[in-house]
Amino acid sequence: MKILEGLYYSKDHEWVKVEGDKSYIGITDYAQNALGEIVYVEMPEVDDEIDAGDVFGVIESVKAASDSFLPVSGKVLEVNEELEDSPELLNEKPYESWILVVEMTDKSELDNLMNDKEYEEFCKSESH
Incomplete structure (x- = not known):
């Protein structure tokens, strides 16, 4: 499992750069x-x-459909249109294939997210 330094992570397994x-x-x-x-x-x-914690989209796989929750409140500036034709990019390059860009309305919400080490521990606890 790959976890990058310098990003923020949510308990719903989204990353924020x-x-x-x-x-x-x-x-x-x-x-x-x-x-x-x-x-x-x-x-x-x-x-x-969209407010932090609200659903911003859905990711469908061959196994299931899963809601995606926005980790920080903000206004959507851009969506990654490449994913419309190539959703598999999320599998191939999850940290390079962002889904959306938001203009944050409250930077203090980042304090509610985990750093790479905290997220690694969280994932270990989830898989037991």
Whole structure:
């Protein structure tokens, strides 16, 4: 299982990469592995305002459909249109294939997320 340093992680297995007020959000290696072969990604609309903890989309795999929860509140600036034609990128490159970019409305919400070491411990506890 691959976990990158310098990202924030949620208990729902999303990662957040912060650049200024922008947050790039995707799913972790742990999540893509648990889901199996991803066949479809439903994403929000640009300009949607979504609160932390709310569903922003659905990821469908050959095994199941899974809601994706936004780790930080914000306005959707961009969605990764590559995933519409190639949802398997989430399996192949989970940390390079972000799903959406949001403009954060409350940076303090990052304090509710885990760093790489905390997330690694969390994943170990989940798999027992």
